[in-house]
Amino acid sequence: MRVTIKTLAKALNLSTATVSKALNDSYEISNDTKQRVKALARELHYVPDLNASSLRSGRxxxxxxxxxxxxxxxxxxxxxxxxxxxxxxxxxxxxxxxxxxxxxxxxxxxxxxxxxxxxxxxxxxxxxxxxxxxxxxxxxxxxxxxxxxxxxxxxxxxxxxDDYESGYKATQHLIDCGCRQIALLSISENLSISNQRMEGYKKALADNQLPFNAANIIYCANDESYNFCLIKNLMVQANRPDGIIATVEKLSGSIYFVCRELHLQIPTQVKVIGFSNLQSAWLLNPPLTTITQPxxxxxxxxxxxxxxxxxxxxxxxxxxxxxxxxxxxxxxxxxx
Amino acid sequence: MRVTIKTLAKALNLSTATVSKALNDSYEISNDTKQRVKALARELHYVPDLNASSLRSGRxxxxxxxxxxxxxxxxxxxxxxxxxxxxxxxxxxxxxxxxxxxxxxxxxxxxxxxxxxxxxxxxxxxxxxxxxxxxxxxxxxxxxxxxxxxxxxxxxxxxxxDDYESGYKATQHLIDCGCRQIALLSISENLSISNQRMEGYKKALADNQLPFNAANIIYCANDESYNFCLIKNLMVQANRPDGIIATVEKLSGSIYFVCRELHLQIPTQVKVIGFSNLQSAWLLNPPLTTITQPxxxxxxxxxxxxxxxxxxxxxxxxxxxxxxxxxxxxxxxxxx
DNA sequence: ATTTATTACGAAAACGTTTACGTAAATAAA
DNA sequence: TTTATTTACGTAAACGTTTTCGTAATAAAT
Structure with a gap:
């Protein structure tokens, strides 16, 4: 037989209300009673029914x-x-x-x-x-x-x-490293983080008197092979970017794969920075510069x-x- | 006011029992009634209370x-x-x-x-x-x-x-690559996967007339820096292993870190194989040979x-x- | 014409809690 | 002493379903 609050109540000659309150440490119940109830509950391995509790209490x-x-x-x-x-x-x-x-x-x-x-x-x-x-x-x-x-x-x-600042920092870092044509890989036009990061990117370009080029914003999808193509198309251009920012983790990997396929050397031919929390960033070839989020x-x-x-x-x-x-x-x- | 089964019942002049059965597609209810109930439910955005349902049904x-x-x-x-x-x-x-x-x-x-x-x-x-x-x-x-x-x-x-076979395959692969002193990084003495993988390892050694050396079994813990020390101690020995198998994902990274610190070249000085599903295995430096699990x-x-x-x-x-x-x-x- | 099945529904209990309200006894305040 | 307050508990309803059982009404079988 299942042990419920009624079981305890009957055994202790109390009402179910008292038992319930005792178990929930209500101020209405004396310490003595609380002890007795809890002791028996433990002894009989009573465990409250969550569904009943939720139904009644609404939590x-x-x-x-x-x-x-x-x-x-x-x-x-x-x-x-x-x-x-x-x-x-x-x-x-x-x-x-x-x-x-x-x-x-x-x-x-x-x-x-x-x-x-x-x-x-x-x-x-x-x-x-x-x-x-x-x-x-x-x-x-x-x-x-x-x-x-x-x-x-x-x-x-x-x-x-701080997505805006992160976008700015990433861009400024690439500029400091000599990049002049920086691509930004995004995933959505309505996502807060994407927009903020892009705004930071734009501001950094402006602060450095670099032109903003809409063609350098690449909207990726949720399909790895599609993204691979997008990035590859970007990188086979004559005036391909000399720096790329991946605003979302999985895109960093795609960049590395494309660069490997096209025999583009990182960081000499193109510099890469990724928003990523991968512990393995250190172990990549080459180790990936990241914006690491808390x-x-x-x-x-x-x-x-x-x-x-x-x-x-x-x-x-x-x-x-x-x-x-x-x-x-x-x-x-x-x-x- | 919240819309419950009672709301529907009252509106349709039915009993709550009938409504419940209709919603659950009971055979006791006519198609006509089912349609009417469901239509109204949809219209009023009725959504069943899960706690009540669970309490009564036990699921x-x-x-x-x-x-x-x-x-x-x-x-x-x-x-x-x-x-x-x-x-x-x-x-x-x-x-x-x-x-x-x-x-x-x-x-x-x-x-x-x-x-x-x-x-x-x-x-x-x-x-x-x-x-x-x-x-x-x-x-x-x-x-x-x-x-x-x-x-x-x-x-x-x-x-x-197939943990046993995987342990065997990993070991045999290292032997085929010329390893004679192979270390196995494990995490537990009672874990099924660890034991199976180790048995496969032992069998492969035996099949190749290589001695089993208990000192080559390293039990790692759930603490990264501790593991780092363990592996480092292993690798600074004069007769250090020429091959390592990491039977659990996170240990591969530790091996790479140790090798970097000790300036040990992978794979020339030590070969590494990891049980891992990281997509980034390809991108590591060098790319990691893995046993990849489904x-x-x-x-x-x-x-x-x-x-x-x-x-x-x-x-x-x-x-x-x-x-x-x-x-x-x-x-x-x-x-x- | 009578019995038996089948269909479609309702009444009411049940699931195990929590909680609003009531109350007797004990204590404190007036 | 009387009244008010506090303490500790009980009664019973409630939460929103599901399910057992019963029952009319209709259809089928005899």
Whole structure:
């Protein structure tokens, strides 16, 4: 037989209400009773039914994390940050991968109307250009916190890195290394991070009296072989770039593959800098200069912000942006 | 006001029972009624309360995935495989990271007594040497499927790769390349994969009349700098190995770092082969020869096996081992 | 014409909690 | 002493489903 609150109540000659309150450390219950209840619960290996609890209380002790990919070291590390605080708070974490598909993102969020989760951490897809489906959670009073890839139109907590400055720094570094024709690999026209990084790129060009050339902005897709072609086409041109910035991790690899195929030497013929958290950046051939993002801390900060909202009576997170800076790590893909 | 089954029932002048059955496509309900109910449900954006549903039915439509790390490309890819089938089946996926801690693994499984999940996919920690805490799920009729890192003593479905053969192949390859003193980096004495890979290693040595030297088996820990020291100590010896096998992904990187520090040339002075799924293996300096595991397919197969069990009246998965072979991919860390 | 099946639905209990409200006893304040 | 407050517990409803069982009405079989 399953041991429920009733089992305990009967055995101790108490009401289920008292037992429930005792287990939840209610002020209404004497210390003595609490001890007795908890002792018996432990002895009989009582474990509360989560579904019953959630149904009645309206809280599921579960949060959702929605990200585009997991095979990206940024998100891997961010997950670790999130998980570390969730486990500490006794919360459980549902993971969802959108694979950069807006439709999937919508379907996932739609499901949260079911009361499955108490809060949501999200990094939107490259296709997401408005937040209607995310705003729908407001009606259920489910707090949402963005990290990395945010939606400007939502008034909530957002954890980002200094994308604008990073774009600037990356570009300036290449210019300092002698580059005059710098390509920027992006993945989306509506993604906050892409736009910010590009703005920084443009500003750096302007500050150095270098012309901005729209042809040097390459929008990549979610298809590796397609991206390979795009980059290859870029690099076979007569006036090919002498510097490339990959604004998203997976694109760095593609650049290396193209350069290998075309026998282009990095960094002598072309310099490369990638937004990446790969520990193996050091081990690449040549070691990759990176903009390294504080992924773990961003994940952690996002989770902290979410739990802060979950503890408020007014569910809604403070509308504020937390910026955790990235760092430029110079290696041999830009300098000899 | 929230729209529940009662709302629909009242509006259509039906009982809640009928509405529920209609929504679940029960044979007891006429097609006409089903249409009307579903139409109104759609119109009013009705979404069933998962907690109520789970409480009554005893099924949560959620599975758990327990893995040691996520910052490991094997697990990243496996997750993709799992997620792909879960999403298709309309199930949700809870993720838990053990960080190789048995205590954490136990705590996580303990929590599953709450009815939170219908089934579990697990890859155990390096510390796990018995399955008592996992067997405890049997009393709750929660099916468990192992992938990659299995527990022999559990009678259930297990998805693995051909670890023994992979260990053999890796060793034989190094021998073919001229190595006579081969070190094996392991992470645990009780982990199935470690032992199998080591047995394959031993067999290959024996088949080639090479002596087995226990000093060449290095047990690494979950601490990068500690591992670095271990490997460094190994490589500063006079009779240092001329070949190393890293049986787990993260150790390959450590080997490269040590070799860089000691100015040891790969592959001329020491040849390296790693169990790894990093796409960047190609891009390392030098490109890393790997045993590449079918991570995505293993994850997928594990999920499929679990769902098969979830659909059975008798919850328990078939006690069988599915082996999906790995492949040796030869690159320049073993050949010039 | 009577019995038996089948179809389509409803009443009500059940799942295991949490919580609003009530209350008796003990204590404190007036 | 009377009244107010606090302490510690119980009663019972509620959360939103699913499911068992019952039952009319219609159709089929005898």
């Amino acid at each position: 599921s002790k579960t949060i959702a994390v929605i990200i585009p990919e997991v095979a990206d070291s940024f998100f891997s590390q961010a997950i670790n940050g999130i998980e570390s605080v969730a486990q500490e708070k006794g919360y459980h974490v549902l993971f969802y991968l959108t694979h950069e598909s807006l439709a999937k993102e919508q379907a996932i969020l739609q499901d949260f109307q079911s009361g499955r989760v108490d809060g949501v951490l999200i990094s939107v897809t490259a296709e997401t250009h408005n937040a209607a489906h995310i705003k729908a959670l407001e009606s259920k009073k489910i707090p949402v916190v963005f990290f990395d890839r945010i939606c400007d139109e939502m008034e909530t907590a957002k954890i980002i890195t 992924a773990f801390n961003m994940g952690k900060a996002a989770a902290v912000a979410l739990f802060k909202a979950l503890n408020k009576k007014n569910y809604s997170p403070k509308n504020e942006i937390l910026v955790i800076p990235s760092s430029l790590e110079i290696r041999n893909s830009t300098v000899i | 949560s439509k959620t599975i758990a995935v327990i893995i040691p790390e996520v910052a490991d490309s094997f697990f990243s890819q496996a997750i993709n495989g799992i997620e792909s089938v879960a999403q298709e089946k309309g199930y949700h996926v809870l993720f838990y990271l053990t960080h190789e801690s048995l205590a954490k693994e136990q705590a996580i499984l303990q929590d599953f007594q709450s009815g939170r999940v219908d089934g579990v996919l697990i890859s155990v920690t390096a510390e796990t040497h018995n399955a008592a805490h996992i067997k405890a799920l049997e009393s709750k009729k929660i099916p468990v499927v192992f992938f990659d890192r299995i527990c022999d003593e559990m009678e259930t479905a297990k998805i693995i790769t 991570a995505f397919n293993m994850g997928k197969a594990a999920a499929v096996a679990l769902f098969k069990a979830l659909n059975k009246k008798n919850y328990s998965p078939k006690n069988e081992i599915l082996v999906i072979p790995s492949s040796l991919e030869i690159r320049n860390s073993t050949v010039i």
